[in-house]
Amino acid sequence: MSRSSSSSVLNFLRHVSFPPDPRLLPSALKSCPALRLARALHAAAAVAGFSRDPFVSSSLLHAYLRFGATADACSVLDGMPHKTIVGWSALIAGHATRGDAEGAWGLLERMRSDGVEPNVITWNGLVSGLNRSGRARDAVLALVRMHGEGFLPDATGVSCALSAVGDVRDVSVGEQLHGYAVKAGCRLDACVATALIDMYGKCGRADDIVQVFDESSNMDVASCNALVAGLSRNAQVSEALRLFREFVGRGVELNVVSWTSIVACCVQNGRDLEAVDLFREMQSEGIEPNSVTIPCVLPAFANIAALMHGRSAHCFSLRKGFHHDIYVGSALVDMYAKCGRVRDARMIFEAMPSRNVVSWNAMIGGYAMHGEAENAVQLFRSMQSSKEKPDLVTFTCVLGACSQAGWTEEGRSYFNEMQHKHGISPRMEHYACIVTLLGRAGKLDDAYDNINQMPFEPDGCIWGSLLSSCRIHGNVVLAEVAAENLFQLEPENAGNYVLLSNIYASKKMWNGVNRVRDTMKNVGLKKEKGCSWIEIKNKVHMLLAGDSSHPMMAAITEKLKHLTMEMRRLGFAPSTDYVLHDVEEQEKDDILSVHSEKLAVALGLISTSHGTTLRVIKNLRICGDCHEAMKFISSFERREIYVRDTNRFHHFKDGKCSCADYW
DNA sequence: GTAGGGTTAG
Numbered sequence: 182m183s184r185s186s187s188s189s190v191l192n193f194l195r196h197v198s199f200p201p202d203p204r205l206l207p208s209a210l211k212s213c214p215a216l217r218l219a220r221a222l223h224a225a226a227a228v229a230g231f232s233r234d235p236f237v238s239s240s241l242l243h244a245y246l247r248f249g250a251t252a253d254a255c256s257v258l259d260g261m262p263h264k265t266i267v268g269w270s271a272l273i274a275g276h277a278t279r280g281d282a283e284g285a286w287g288l289l290e291r292m293r294s295d296g297v298e299p300n301v302i303t304w305n306g307l308v309s310g311l312n313r314s315g316r317a318r319d320a321v322l323a324l325v326r327m328h329g330e331g332f333l334p335d336a337t338g339v340s341c342a343l344s345a346v347g348d349v350r351d352v353s354v355g356e357q358l359h360g361y362a363v364k365a366g367c368r369l370d371a372c373v374a375t376a377l378i379d380m381y382g383k384c385g386r387a388d389d390i391v392q393v394f395d396e397s398s399n400m401d402v403a404s405c406n407a408l409v410a411g412l413s414r415n416a417q418v419s420e421a422l423r424l425f426r427e428f429v430g431r432g433v434e435l436n437v438v439s440w441t442s443i444v445a446c447c448v449q450n451g452r453d454l455e456a457v458d459l460f461r462e463m464q465s466e467g468i469e470p471n472s473v474t475i476p477c478v479l480p481a482f483a484n485i486a487a488l489m490h491g492r493s494a495h496c497f498s499l500r501k502g503f504h505h506d507i508y509v510g511s512a513l514v515d516m517y518a519k520c521g522r523v524r525d526a527r528m529i530f531e532a533m534p535s536r537n538v539v540s541w542n543a544m545i546g547g548y549a550m551h552g553e554a555e556n557a558v559q560l561f562r563s564m565q566s567s568k569e570k571p572d573l574v575t576f577t578c579v580l581g582a583c584s585q586a587g588w589t590e591e592g593r594s595y596f597n598e599m600q601h602k603h604g605i606s607p608r609m610e611h612y613a614c615i616v617t618l619l620g621r622a623g624k625l626d627d628a629y630d631n632i633n634q635m636p637f638e639p640d641g642c643i644w645g646s647l648l649s650s651c652r653i654h655g656n657v658v659l660a661e662v663a664a665e666n667l668f669q670l671e672p673e674n675a676g677n678y679v680l681l682s683n684i685y686a687s688k689k690m691w692n693g694v695n696r697v698r699d700t701m702k703n704v705g706l707k708k709e710k711g712c713s714w715i716e717i718k719n720k721v722h723m724l725l726a727g728d729s730s731h732p733m734m735a736a737i738t739e740k741l742k743h744l745t746m747e748m749r750r751l752g753f754a755p756s757t758d759y760v761l762h763d764v765e766e767q768e769k770d771d772i773l774s775v776h777s778e779k780l781a782v783a784l785g786l787i788s789t790s791h792g793t794t795l796r797v798i799k800n801l802r803i804c805g806d807c808h809e810a811m812k813f814i815s816s817f818e819r820r821e822i823y824v825r826d827t828n829r830f831h832h833f834k835d836g837k838c839s840c841a842d843y844w
Numbered sequence: 845g846t847a848g849g850g851t852t853a854g
Contacts, residue, residue, distance in 0.1 A: 243845090270845040305846035312847095337847040344848070375848035406849035441850045476851045511852040542853040574854050581854085610854065 189214045197222075203231045207240035216248040223253075233260055242268055246275040251284070264295060270303040277310025282319040285310065304332055309341045317345035321354060334361070336370035343376035347383035355380045369397065375404045382411020387420070394424060402428075406438045413446035421446045422455075440468050445477040448484075454721070456481040457490065470494075472503040476512035483512075483519035486798040486825060489719045491516045495529075507533070511540040518547025521796050521823040521830060538572050546578040551830045552840050554586035573605050580614035584621060585829055587843050592618040613642045620650025621843070625659050641670045648680050649802075652687075660684045675706040676801070712800040713777035717788045724780040733784060740783040744814060753813050776807050778824055786818060798825040808844075812836050 189212065196209035206226060213219045223241055226232040232241070238261050245254035254275055258268050269292040276285040285307055289299060304327040311320035324334055324342040334342070339362050346355040359377060362368040374397045381389040390411045397404070405428040412421035425443050429435060440463035447456035460478045463470070470478070475498055482491040495513055498504045504513070510533040517526035530536070530544045541564045548557035561579050564571060571579075576599045583592035596615055599605045607615075612635050619628040628647055632639050644666040651660035660681060667677040678701045685693030701707075711726035724731060731737065778799050785795040803811075803826045815822050816836030824831045832839035 265845095267845050272845095274845065300845090302845050307846090309846055335846090340847040370847090372848040377848095379848070401848090403849040408849090410850065436849095438850045443850095445850060471850095473851045479852080506851090508852045513852090515853065537852090539853045544853090546853060572853095577854050 193218070201225045201229050201231075203229075203234050203237055206237050210240040210244040213244050216245075216250055219244045219248065219250075220253070223257075233262065235261070235263065239265075239268060242271060246271055249275075249279055251275050251279055251281065264292075264297065266297050266300060266303065269295075269297055270299070270306050273299075273303060274306030274310045277307050277316075278313055280311075280314035280316055282311055282316050301332055301335060301338070305335070305338045305341065308334075308338050308345075312341045312345040312348075315348070317348040320345035321349075324358075328361075333365060335365070336362075336367035336373050339365070339367055340370075340372040340376040343373070343380045347376075347380040350384050352381070352384035352386060355384060369399060371399055371401045371404055374400050375407045378404060378407040378411050382407070382414050385415060387412060387415035387417050390415075391420065391424075400428075400431075400433070402433055402436055402439060405433055405435065406442050409439065409442040409446055413442070413449055416450055418446060418450045418452055435466075435468070437468050437471050437474065440466075441471070441474040441477050444474065444481075448477060448481045451484075453481040453484045454723075457485075457487070457721075470497070472498075472501070472506045472509055475503055476506075476508040479509075479512040479516045483516040484798075485714050485716075485721055486520045486796050487716050487721050488520040488522065488796065489716060490721075491520055504532075505534050507535055507537055507540065511537070511543050514540060514547065515543040518543070518550060519825065521551075521794075521825065521832070523547050523551045523553065536567075536569065538569050538575065541567075541569055542572075542574045542578055545575060546581070549578050549582035549585060549829075550825075551832070552582075552585040554582040554588055554591075557582035558591070571599075571603060571605075573608060573611070576603075576605060577610050577614060580611060580618065584614055584618035585840070585844075587622050589618060589622045589624065609637070609640055609642065612639070613646055616643055617646045617650070620647055621653060623650075623654050625650055625654060625656050629659055629662075639666070641667060641674070644670065645677065648677065652680055652684050655684070655687060657684060657688060657690070672704065673706065675701065675708050678706060679708050709801065711777040713781040713797050714799075715781040715785050715795065715797050717785060722781070722784060724777045724784065726777040726780075727775050731780070731784070733787070736787055737780055737783045740787050741779060744783070744810075744817075747817060748810065748813050751813070751817075753809065776804060778803060778807050779810060782811065782814060782822060785822075786814075786820070792819065794821040794823065796823045796825075800827065802826045802828055803831060803844075808838065808842075812838055 193209065193212045193214055196205050196212060198205055201222070206222060209222060210219060213222065219241070223232060226237055231237055238257050242254050242257045245257060254272055258264060258272055261268065269288065273285050273288045276288060292299060304323070308320050308323045311323055321342050324338055327334055327338065339358060343355065343358055346358060362373050367373050374393060377393045378390050381393065390408060394400070394408055405425065409421045409425055421443065440459070444456050444459050444463070447453070447459060456478060475494055479491065479494060482494065498509050503509045510529060513529045514526045517529060526544060526547050530540065533540060545557050545560050548560065557579060561571070561575065576595065579595050580592055583595065592615065596607065596611065599611070600607065612631065615631055616628045619631065628650060632643055632647065644663045648660055648663040648667060651663060664677060664681040667674070671677065678697050682694050682697040685697065713724050715722050722731070778797050781797045782795055803824055808831065811822055811824060811831065811833045813836065814820065815833035822833040828844065829840065
């Protein structure tokens with residue numbers, strides 16, 4: 182038994198006597214830690230003949246409601262000779278909180294026929310309870326009926342109803358409530374303002390959030406937090422950051438929820454480096470992260486492969502006891518896997534006191550990302566012998582693992598198992614997995630057939646996957662089909678043009694190359710800059726392809742020159758069909774030599790001691806030339822090198838890659 | 845007896 186629950190039992194025992202004393206029973210019931218004990222006290226009071234005492238029965242009623250035992254609570258109220266409005270209201274709120282809308286309405290009628298008229302608290306309790314139990318529509322209906330019966334809903338009722346509206350995303354009802362709050366004079370109440378912001382945020386109305394903010398004068402810290410969350414939901418990061426600072430200017434004391442919200446806002450919108458900075462700033466402001474902050478910030482460390490930062494958040498969690506939290510545990514599993522430490526991820530996973538579907542998916546997905554299909558599938562089998570049911574994400578991970586390993590038949594069979602054994606109908610992402618699975622294995626026609634047989638219109642991911650496969654297997658005809666669809670679906674995505682152009686270039690079809698380049702120029706698209714990150718001694722370095730702004734660039738260039746010479750000497754020939762441009766061979770070598778992952782690895786080599794493992798992440802897929810170069814470097818420099826691209830991990834060791842050149 | 849804010853996997 183934990184320390185806190187044993188102390189609550191001691192506190193309870195202090196109020197218990199034998200035989201039972203009617204003056205002590207109310208306080209005993211108030212501190213009663215378990216439903217069974219409340220029932221025992223009830224029985225003892227009945228035997229002693231004072232269970233109908235107004236104080237005792239009222240305490241029993243509330244104790245039962247605290248444990249959600251609405252039936253017991255009902256029988257207590259039934260036995261009360263004088264039923265008070267407080268008793269009725271508590272019972273109605275209790276039923277509503279358990280999601281029993283019908284029971285709550287029935288009690289409201291019984292209360293009236295008993296001669297007790299509901300008041301505003303009775304109604305608010307009903308609205309609040311229904312909202313809390315997820316019966317959002319019923320909560321709004323209750324408020325409407327309350328109004329229809331001549332009651333003026335107050336700030337409390339309106340806030341609860343607004344919260345319900347946000348859950349059902351019915352902005353027109355939300356707007357009506359907004360107008361009502363203005364008329365009823367409770368619009369400027371801080372809770373109403375917060376609930377309005379929350380509602381508009383959930384309904385996708387960022388402009389209205391800002392308008393509520395502009396028209397409010399007495400917003401507090403919770404309003405700020407709702408504001409940040411609402412803007413984050415609608416991808417308005419800069420606005421969230423600006424208003425977050427403005428709250429400080431207004432003298433609002435920000436708390437751990439505020440800081441967690443702004444960190445989460447950056448992470449959820451791909452601004453990982455800013456999230457890391459804010460996480461630091463939070464602590465220098467004297468706000469200590471809690472068990473919600475940690476799972477919010479961990480994905481930022483995971484995304485930029487900041488293993489040292491991630492480890493220190495892990496240590497912090499251990500010190501604070503957060504590591505037992507299922508959110509923290511799952512986020513740690515994901516972080517270690519994405520930082521290249523899939524064994525550490527498994528250790529965390531095994532040590533978790535409880536797991537949910539997210540924890541399983543994080544671990545299975547981790548194996549998939551590392552190309553460890555065997556482990557992924559094995560874990561998927563253990564999941565099925567556990568009580569946790571696989572969901573659509575689980576199958577995305579399992580299918581992903583199969584496609585990384587080239588397990589075509591296994592992948593097909595899991596695709597069927599998903600539908601027929603688990604009743605999950607395939608979604609876009611599952612078809613994308615199947616197309617990748619078949620395409621990468623060279624079964625391009627099969628992949629194309631699958632696209633044509635899909636029950637809905639394929640999206641950019643599907644065609645993008647086919648196009649990538651065409652790049653690997655040099656299929657110009659299907660590549661043109663895929664590209665045609667992609668240019669319609671995502672005309673702004675430069676990567677598609679680059680891929681098609683590379684396919685033409687690899688076939689020496691220079692007219693095609695020029696045509697695509699002209700189109701790109703006309704549409705005004707630039708090739709996305711390759712970008713890599715490497716963490717060295719607790720600092721994350723970002724390197725851009727062709728960019729020479731890094732302070733150590735001279736040494737990096739020197740190191741690359743030396744490596745290139747050694748590669749040549751040992752018979753390594755750069756493979757030049759990976760670049761977009763049709764240029765002289767020598768110039769192509771130069772372009773290749775500045776791909777960002779090479780810069781990152783060179784920096785890693787000169788900044789760490791011999792034998793240190795290097796971990797690099799990249800915003801694009803690693804090119805074939807860099808892949809060859811990494812294999813060479815791993816053997817020549819005797820270093821293990823992990824490169825995580827958009828697709829998976831490549832673990833280079835002794836001249837070989839964990840993907841076995843299949844990617 | 846009634847009210848508003850932050851979390852993990854793809």
